[in-house]
Amino acid sequence: MEKIDNYVPRSIDDYDRLYKESVTNPEFFWEKIALSFIWRKKWNNVLSFDFNKPEFTWFNGGKLNISENCLDRHLLDKPNQTAILFEPNDPKEKHQEISYRELHERVCRFSNVLKKNNINKGDRVCLYMPMVPELAIAVLACSRIGAVHSVVFAGFSSTALAARISDADCKMLITADGSFRGNKTIDLKSIADEALVSCKSVKVSIILKRINSNIKLNKIDKWWHDEISMVSNQCEPVGIDSEDPLFILYTSGSTGKPKGMVHSCGGYMVYSEYSFKNVFQYKRGDIYWCTADIGWITGHSYIVYGPLLSGATTVMFEGVPSYPDFGRFWEICEKHNITHFYTAPTAIRALAKHPKSFVSKYNLNSLKVLGTVGEPINEEAWNWYNEVVGKKTCPIVDTWWQTETGGIMISSIAGVTDQKPTFATKPMIGIQPVLLDNNGKEISENGKEGVLAIKYPWPSIARTIYGDHERYKNVYFSAYPGYYFPGDGALTDSNGNYRITGRVDDVVIVSGHNLGTAPIEDAINLHENVVESALVGFPHEIKGNALYAFVILKDDSKSDNISKEINKLISSTIGPIAKPEKIQLVPGLPKTRSGKIMRRILRKIACGEKDNFGDISTLLNPEIVKVIVDKN
Numbered sequence: 290m291e292k293i294d295n296y297v298p299r300s301i302d303d304y305d306r307l308y309k310e311s312v313t314n315p316e317f318f319w320e321k322i323a324l325s326f327i328w329r330k331k332w333n334n335v336l337s338f339d340f341n342k343p344e345f346t347w348f349n350g351g352k353l354n355i356s357e358n359c360l361d362r363h364l365l366d367k368p369n370q371t372a373i374l375f376e377p378n379d380p381k382e383k384h385q386e387i388s389y390r391e392l393h394e395r396v397c398r399f400s401n402v403l404k405k406n407n408i409n410k411g412d413r414v415c416l417y418m419p420m421v422p423e424l425a426i427a428v429l430a431c432s433r434i435g436a437v438h439s440v441v442f443a444g445f446s447s448t449a450l451a452a453r454i455s456d457a458d459c460k461m462l463i464t465a466d467g468s469f470r471g472n473k474t475i476d477l478k479s480i481a482d483e484a485l486v487s488c489k490s491v492k493v494s495i496i497l498k499r500i501n502s503n504i505k506l507n508k509i510d511k512w513w514h515d516e517i518s519m520v521s522n523q524c525e526p527v528g529i530d531s532e533d534p535l536f537i538l539y540t541s542g543s544t545g546k547p548k549g550m551v552h553s554c555g556g557y558m559v560y561s562e563y564s565f566k567n568v569f570q571y572k573r574g575d576i577y578w579c580t581a582d583i584g585w586i587t588g589h590s591y592i593v594y595g596p597l598l599s600g601a602t603t604v605m606f607e608g609v610p611s612y613p614d615f616g617r618f619w620e621i622c623e624k625h626n627i628t629h630f631y632t633a634p635t636a637i638r639a640l641a642k643h644p645k646s647f648v649s650k651y652n653l654n655s656l657k658v659l660g661t662v663g664e665p666i667n668e669e670a671w672n673w674y675n676e677v678v679g680k681k682t683c684p685i686v687d688t689w690w691q692t693e694t695g696g697i698m699i700s701s702i703a704g705v706t707d708q709k710p711t712f713a714t715k716p717m718i719g720i721q722p723v724l725l726d727n728n729g730k731e732i733s734e735n736g737k738e739g740v741l742a743i744k745y746p747w748p749s750i751a752r753t754i755y756g757d758h759e760r761y762k763n764v765y766f767s768a769y770p771g772y773y774f775p776g777d778g779a780l781t782d783s784n785g786n787y788r789i790t791g792r793v794d795d796v797v798i799v800s801g802h803n804l805g806t807a808p809i810e811d812a813i814n815l816h817e818n819v820v821e822s823a824l825v826g827f828p829h830e831i832k833g834n835a836l837y838a839f840v841i842l843k844d845d846s847k848s849d850n851i852s853k854e855i856n857k858l859i860s861s862t863i864g865p866i867a868k869p870e871k872i873q874l875v876p877g878l879p880k881t882r883s884g885k886i887m888r889r890i891l892r893k894i895a896c897g898e899k900d901n902f903g904d905i906s907t908l909l910n911p912e913i914v915k916v917i918v919d920k921n
Contacts, residue, residue, distance in 0.1 A: 293325035296718075297566045298705050304718070311719040312745070318719065319347070319748060323559050326598075327362055328353050329528040332555075338746045340773075343766045346532050347556035347748045354526035355535060355558045356400075356433035359597040360393040361526065367573075371602045374576065375422050376621050378469035378608035384625075387422055389600075392429075394522040395422075399430040401520035406493045406511075408461055410435030410527060413537065415459040415491075417441045417450055417481055419468030420607045423497050423513065424583050425593050427463050432535060432554075435527045439537040439549070442584025443468055443475070445864040447483035449547075453539050454488045456549055457755055462491050463513075467500035471612035478504045485509075531555025537755050538586055540692040540803055547808070548764070549755035550692050556748030557695050558598065564696040564717060564749075565595030568686050569629050569658055570703045576655075577629040578604035579662075580618070580636065585802075586692040587662050590749075591631065595696075610636050616647035619678075623651040630678075631660035631686075634670055635800040638831045641673040648677050658703040660686040663801025664833045665789045671710040689713040689789050691775055692803070693765065695749030698722070699787050707786075714786045721745040722787065724779060729769045738780035740793060742772035797826030797834050804836065804867055812862040813855050818843050823878050823886045824869065827895035835870035837895035839878060839917065848874055871895075875920060877913040879905070890914060894921055 296318075298304040311318040316335040323332075332351035338344060363370075368390040375385040387395070408414060414436050418424040424440070431438040439457050441450050454462065464481045467474050478496065485491055485507075496506070497513040506512075535554045539547040571577060577596055581587035583605075596603035604625065610618050618640070622630060640647070659679050666674075666687055675685055685708055688700040698720050699713040706715050716722050724732040724739035732739050750773065754761040768774045778790040797804050806824040813822040820841040829835035840855070842848055856868045879887040890902050899918055905911045 293322060293563060293566060296322055296563070297570070298702060298718070299570075301706060304702060304706055304715075307718050308716070312721055315719065315745065319559065322563050323348055323555075326353065326358050326558060332531060336746065340766055340771050343762055345556075345746050345750055345752060347553075347559070347746075348531040351531040351555055352528040353531060353555055353558065354433065354529055355554055355594065355598075356396060356429050357526040358558060359429060359594065360389060360396060363389045363600045364393060367600055370600070372597060373422050373425060374602055374604045374625060376604060376606045376608075376625070378471070378612070380613065380617070380620070385422060392426070395426050396429045396433060397524035398517050398520055398522045399426050400433040400524040402495070402516040403430055403434055403436060403461070404524075405516070405520060406461065406495075408434065408436050410529070411437065411533075412461070413437045413439055413457045413459040414461045414463065415439045415441060415450075415454050415457065417443055417445075417462065417464045417477060418497065419443060419465055419477070419499055420582055420605055421465075421497070421499060422605060425605065428536075428583065428589075428593055429597075433524060433526050435529050435533065437534045437536060439539070440584050440589070441539070442582055443477055444584075444866055446861050447480045448862045449864055450480065451484035451487050452546060453549070454484060454491060456539075456546070457537050458490045459488070460490060460492055462488075462494045463497070464494065465497040465499045466502045466504050469500060469607060471609045474500050474502070476502070478502070482507065529554050532752070534752075536589065538589065538692055540586075547805075548757075548760065550751040551753045551755050552695050552749065553752050556750070558594070560696045560747060560749035561590045561595040562598035565591060565599055565601075567702055567718060568688060568697050568700050569631075569660065570705065571596075571599055571601050571629065573600070575628040575657070576602050576604065576625055577631075578606070578621070578625075578627045579631040580606055580610070580633070581631075581662065586695070590696055591662075610640060614647065615640055615643040616650060619648050619651040619653060622653055622656065626655040628655055628657045629660070630656060630658070631662060633663040633801040634661050634666040635663070635832055637661065637666065637670045637674050638833070641670060641677070642831070645677055653678065653680070656683050658686065659683045660688060662688050662690075664798045665689075665711060665713070665791070667833075668710045684708055687711075687713050689777075689787070693751045693775065694747070695751060696747075698743070698747075699789075709782075709786055712782065712786045712788045716787070719747055722779075723772070724781065725769055725772070735781045735785050736783050738778065738790065740769070740774070741777045741779040741787075741789070742769050742774050744772050746773075797824075797836060799826070799834050799836060799866070800832045802866055808863060809836070809838075809859060809867050809869075812859045812867070813838060813840060815862070816851075816855055816858055818847050818851065819855070821878065823888065823891055825888050825892045825895050827870075827892065829870065832870075836867070837891075838869040838872045839875050839891055840872055841875055841877060845874070873917070873921065875913075875917050877910055877916070879911075879914050879917070880909045891917075894918055897921075
C-alpha cells in the first residue's frame with residue numbers, strides 16, 4: 290500500500306514537481322494516490338471521460354467502503370486518538386472527545402439501526418439535524434451500508450426541506466427535537482413535521498433528543514436512543530462500487546429548483562483526503578477545526594470525510610461565534626489548543642468589527658494554519674485575520690472550490706506555496722484551471738481577466754444532478770464545450786496566481802452561501818400584491834454581498850408592511866438566509882425589447898451609482914432607469 294504522505298508537498302520544489310507530474314500523466318498520478326486506501330477490489334481503469342456527454346468515471350470497477358477507510362483502518366494504529374472533538378453551543382455544557390474506537394462502535398450501531406428500519410444500499414436518507422456528533426455518525430452510517438445521504442442545512446424552511454426530500458425520493462428522515470443556536474432554540478421537529486405532510490416517500494423518521502422539548506411522536510417517528518439500544522455495535526462495511534453515489538447535496542441554481550449534486554464514492558474519497566492533507570499540511574497530533582456546518586459541502590469534505598480519512602482530530606462546534614460573546618471562537622481555540630482554524634470571510638468581518646480584546650485575552654499560540662472558505666476574502670479582513678488572530682506567524686490558505694467540485698481547487702498550500710491577500714493563488718496538484726475570453730478561447734498570458742474554467746477532470750467532480758443529467762450538462766458544460774464552467778470569473782497576476790472576481794451568472798454569494806436569484810424572486814412573486822421582482826447582489830461590509838430586491842406592486846396603496854410580508858414569505862419558502870437586505874418598490878424594471886431584465890443596470894443602482902449605465906437607448910423603457918435611481 291502506497292503512503293499518501295509521499296505525495297504531499299513539503300516545499301515549493303515538491304509542489305512544482307508533483308504538479309507537473311499530475312498534469313503530464315494524470316491517470317498514473319491519481320492511481321498512486323488511490324493505492325493508499327483500502328480497496329475490496331482494485332479498479333479496471335483509472336479514468337474515462339467525455340466532456341460532451343458529460344460523463345466521468347474514476348477507478349471504474351473498484352470496490353471500497355469510505356466508512357471503512359475513515360474508521361476501521363485507523364483502529365490498528367490510533368484507536369484511542371480523538372476522532373471528533375465536540376464543543377456544544379453552551380460553554381457550560383461539557384465537551385465530548387470521541388475516539389476512533391468509540392466512533393467506530395457508534396457508527397456501526399447506527400448502521401444497524403438503518404438496516405433494522407429497512408434502509409438498503411442505494412436508498413436515500415435525508416438528515417436535518419443540529420451540528421452534533423450524531424449528524425456525523427449518521428452520515429458515516431449511511432456510507433457504511435451503501436445508503437445515499439442527503440444532508441439539508443437545519444436553517445432551511447419546511448418548504449425547502451420538503452422539496453429536497455421529494456426530489457431525492459428519500460425513504461427516511463433523521464432529525465432532532467430541536468437545536469440550540471446562541472441563546473435561542475429552534476424547533477426542528479415542527480419544521481420536519483410540516484415538511485413530511487407532502488413527502489410520501491418517507492417511511493420512518495428517527496428523532497434525536499437534543500433540547501429535551503416536549504414533542505409528540507407521529508406514527509413513523511422513532512427515538513434515536515431507543516433504536517440504538519436494540520442493536521449490536523458490530524456492522525461489517527458493505528463493498529460499494531467506486532462510481533456508486535455516496536451523497537446528494539443541494540445547491541442553489543440560477544434558475545429553477547435547487548440542484549441535487551451527486552458525488553460518488555471512490556473519486557471523492559481519494560480527493561477529499563489528498564486535498565485536506567495538501568492544503569492544511571496536517572500532521573499527527575494537530576487539532577483541526579472547520580467552523581462550517583455539515584449541511585454544506587465544506588462540512589462534508591473538511592469536517593467529516595477529509596479529516597477522518599486522514600486520521601485527524603476534527604472539531605465540531607454547535608454554536609455561533611457571538612455566543613456568549615464575540616470571543617467564543619478564540620476561547621475554544623485556547624481551550625482545545627487548536628492548530629488549524631478554517632472559517633468564512635463573513636465570520637472574520639463580523640468579528641473584526643468588535644474590540645480586539647475579544648481576541649487578545651486568549652492564548653492563540655497553538656495556531657499553525659488559518660484558512661478561509663465560501664467566498665473571496667477582502668484585503669482588510671485578510672489583514673485583520675493575519676495580524677490579530679495569526680500574529681503574522683500563521684499562513685492563511687484562501688480556498689476556492691464549490692459543492693460541485695467536491696474539494697478545494699485553487700489555494701495556497703500552508704507554508705509551502707506563497708500566499709497573497711485576496712488571491713486564492715495556485716491550482717491544487719492535479720487541477721488544470723484556465724481563463725477563457727468572450728469567445729471561449731484560452732488566455733495564455735498572465736495578468737489577464739476572463740471566465741474561469743477547468744479543462745481536465747479531477748476525482749471528486751460531481752457526476753450529475755440527481756434525476757436531471759440534461760440540466761447538469763446545460764449548466765456546467767454547454768457554455769464552453771470541452772470545459773467545466775463553474776460560473777466564476779477570475780484574473781491572474783504576473784506570476785500566475787488566481788484571484789476569483791465573483792459570479793458571472795445569476796447566483797449571489799451571501800455570507801458564503803450560494804443563493805440563486807430565481808427561486809427567491811419566485812418566492813417574492815407569490816405575494817398577492819407583487820407583479821414582478823428582480824434580485825441582485827451588492828457589496829456588504831459583513832456578508833461580503835447582500836441581496837437587493839426591486840419589486841413592482843399591483844397596488845401601491847397597500848405597501849405599508851410589504852417588506853415584512855415579503856421577508857416572511859421568503860423565510861417560509863426558502864429560509865431566513867435568503868431575505869433581502871433592502872427592498873425597493875419601483876414602477877417598472879429596465880428591460881430589453883425581448884423582455885429580458887437588465888440586471889447589470891440594477892446591480893449598479895444597488896451599489897449606489899447614479900449614472901454611468903452605458904448605452905440604455907436600446908431598452909424597451911430607458912426612462913425607467915432614472916425613475917429607479919431617483920427613488921433609490
